[in-house]
Amino acid sequence: MVSFIARRILVSVLILIAASFIMYNLAAIAGNPLQDLQGSNSPNRAALIAARVATQHLDVIPPLRWGIWIGGVGKCVIGQCDLGTTFHNQPVTQLLPQAMQSTLQLVTFSFVLAIIFGIGLGIVTALRAYSGFDYGVTLVSFFLYSLPSFLMAVLLKSFVALDYNNFLAKPHIAVTTLIVIAVVLGAIVQLVVGGDARRRAIVFGLTAVVTAGMLLLMEATAWFNDPSLGPVFVILFSAGLGLAMVTMLAGTRNNRAWLVGGINVLIAIICYFTLQGLLNVSSGGTIFILAVAAVVVGLASGYFVGGHDRGLMMRIGALTAFLTAGVIVLDRFMRSWHNYSINFVGGRPIATVGSGTPGLQADFWITGLDTYTHLLLPSISLLLISFASYTRYSRSGMLEVLEQDYVRTARAKGLPERTVIVRHALRNMLIPIATLVATDIGALLGGAIITETVFAISGMGALFNSGLSITDVNPVMGYFLVIAITAIVFNFLADLAYSVLDPRVRVR
Incomplete structure (x- = not known):
C-alpha cells in the first residue's frame, strides 16, 4: 500500500x-x-x-x-x-483563501445534500422500479439535469426570493394557492407510499387535509414572520429521528436499539430545556464542542447498552444524538429569524446577491442566518443539478447489485429485506458513486462560475472569470x-x- x-x-x-x-x-x-x-x-x-x-x-x-x-x-x-500578483498588484496567495472560503461555503452545503438526497432517492426508486413513483422521479431528474445552471439561478431569484420577500410583507395564502399546494403534496406523498387505489386515496386525502391545516395555522399564528419549532415540535422531531434511525439501521424488533435510541432522544429533550441560556451566548466554537459532546454521548450509550452488537448500537446512538442536537440548533436559529429579518435586512431576508450583508455586526445566530439566506438560492441551484445525476446513478447501481448472486443468497437465507439492502447491496452500490463524487468535487468548484456570476459571489469562479477576461494569468x-x-x-x-x-x- x-x-x-x-x-x-x-x-x-x-x-x-x-x-x-x-x-x-x-x-x-x-x-x-x-x-x-x-x-x-x-x-x-x-x-x-x-x-x-x-x-x-x-x-x-x-x-x-x-x-x-x-x-x-x-x-x-x-x-x-x-503565485505572483494580479494586474492590481494584489498577491494571489492573499486572494485565493478569500475566494476559496466563499466557494466552499457555497459548494459544501449543496454537495452534501445532493449526495444524501440523491443516493437515498435513487435507492428508493430502485426498490420500487417501474412504479408511478419511479417514473415521476425519473421525469423530474431528467428535467432538472437538462436545465442550464444560469436559467435555474435566474428562476430562483425571480420566483423564490423576490416573490417570497413580497409575501412576507403581508403573509396571506390565497384559497387557490392553498388548494394547489395541498393537492400537489398529496399527489407526491401517495406516490411515495404506494399500495392499492384505496390506500393511495386515503394517503392523498390525509396529506392534503393536514397540509392545508398546517398552512392555515402558520398563517394565523404569524409563523412565517416569527418562526420557531417550540418544545412540542422539538420533542416530536427528536422522537421521529430516533424512530427513523432505529428502524433503518436495526429494524423494529431490536430491543437494545430501541433503548439506545430512546436514551439519546431523552437526553436531547432534557438538553433542550436546560441549555437555552448557554445557547443564547454561544459561538461557533461552543456549538462545535456541543456537537462533539453529543456524538460522544451517543457512542457511549451504544457501547454500554449494545451487548454483542456494539458497533451497530454505537452508530445508532451517534447518529440519533447528532441529528437531535441539530433539531435543537435549528430551533434556536429559527427563533432569531424575526430579529434578523426586521432589524438587519428590512423585512426582505432572502438575499439575491453576495455571500453576506456588508458590515454586519451581530451574534453567532444572526450572522449564521445571514450566511444562510445569502447562500440559500445558489446552493439550491447547484443542489438540484447535482442531485439529478446522483439519483440516476444510484438507481441504476442498486438495480444492478440487486441482481447479483450474493443478494439472492442473502435473501434465500431468510435475512430481512432491510438487512439485505443496507448491509449487502448498499455497500457495493456505492463503488461507482465514489468515482462520481471524486469527479464532481472538482467540477463543482470549477462549475460554480456561472452561479457565482448570477448571484454576485466573489468566489473561485469570479477570480477565474475576472482574470481570464483581461488575460491576467x-x-x-x-x-x-x-x-x-x-x-x-x-x-x-x-x-x-x-x-x-x-x-x-x-x-x-
Whole structure:
C-alpha cells in the first residue's frame, strides 16, 4: 500500500506540472494583457505599461514565464508560496483563501445534500422500479439535469426570493394557492407510499387535509414572520429521528436499539430545556464542542447498552444524538429569524446577491442566518443539478447489485429485506458513486462560475472569470492550481475508498 501511495503521488505531481504548463500557455495567449492600458488616455500610460511588463514578466515568452511561475509554486514546499500578483498588484496567495472560503461555503452545503438526497432517492426508486413513483422521479431528474445552471439561478431569484420577500410583507395564502399546494403534496406523498387505489386515496386525502391545516395555522399564528419549532415540535422531531434511525439501521424488533435510541432522544429533550441560556451566548466554537459532546454521548450509550452488537448500537446512538442536537440548533436559529429579518435586512431576508450583508455586526445566530439566506438560492441551484445525476446513478447501481448472486443468497437465507439492502447491496452500490463524487468535487468548484456570476459571489469562479477576461494569468493559474489539486486528491481518495467498500480491489 505504501508503494502504491508513493507511485500515485509521483504520477500526480507529474500530471500537475504538465497540465499547468498547457494551462499557463493557453491563458497567456488568450488575449492582450496590455489592452486596457494601450487604450487608456492616461498621461503616464507608457510608465504604466512598462511597470506591468516588468512585474508580470510580459517581455518573456509564455513557456519561460511558466518556468518563473512554477518556481514560485515550488517554494510552497518550504512555506514561502509565490503565485505572483494580479494586474492590481494584489498577491494571489492573499486572494485565493478569500475566494476559496466563499466557494466552499457555497459548494459544501449543496454537495452534501445532493449526495444524501440523491443516493437515498435513487435507492428508493430502485426498490420500487417501474412504479408511478419511479417514473415521476425519473421525469423530474431528467428535467432538472437538462436545465442550464444560469436559467435555474435566474428562476430562483425571480420566483423564490423576490416573490417570497413580497409575501412576507403581508403573509396571506390565497384559497387557490392553498388548494394547489395541498393537492400537489398529496399527489407526491401517495406516490411515495404506494399500495392499492384505496390506500393511495386515503394517503392523498390525509396529506392534503393536514397540509392545508398546517398552512392555515402558520398563517394565523404569524409563523412565517416569527418562526420557531417550540418544545412540542422539538420533542416530536427528536422522537421521529430516533424512530427513523432505529428502524433503518436495526429494524423494529431490536430491543437494545430501541433503548439506545430512546436514551439519546431523552437526553436531547432534557438538553433542550436546560441549555437555552448557554445557547443564547454561544459561538461557533461552543456549538462545535456541543456537537462533539453529543456524538460522544451517543457512542457511549451504544457501547454500554449494545451487548454483542456494539458497533451497530454505537452508530445508532451517534447518529440519533447528532441529528437531535441539530433539531435543537435549528430551533434556536429559527427563533432569531424575526430579529434578523426586521432589524438587519428590512423585512426582505432572502438575499439575491453576495455571500453576506456588508458590515454586519451581530451574534453567532444572526450572522449564521445571514450566511444562510445569502447562500440559500445558489446552493439550491447547484443542489438540484447535482442531485439529478446522483439519483440516476444510484438507481441504476442498486438495480444492478440487486441482481447479483450474493443478494439472492442473502435473501434465500431468510435475512430481512432491510438487512439485505443496507448491509449487502448498499455497500457495493456505492463503488461507482465514489468515482462520481471524486469527479464532481472538482467540477463543482470549477462549475460554480456561472452561479457565482448570477448571484454576485466573489468566489473561485469570479477570480477565474475576472482574470481570464483581461488575460491576467496569475489568478487564473491560482484557480487552476486549486481545482487541479482538489481533483487529484479526491480521485486518489476514491481509489482508497474502493478498497474499503470492496476488499477484492485492495492493493497488496
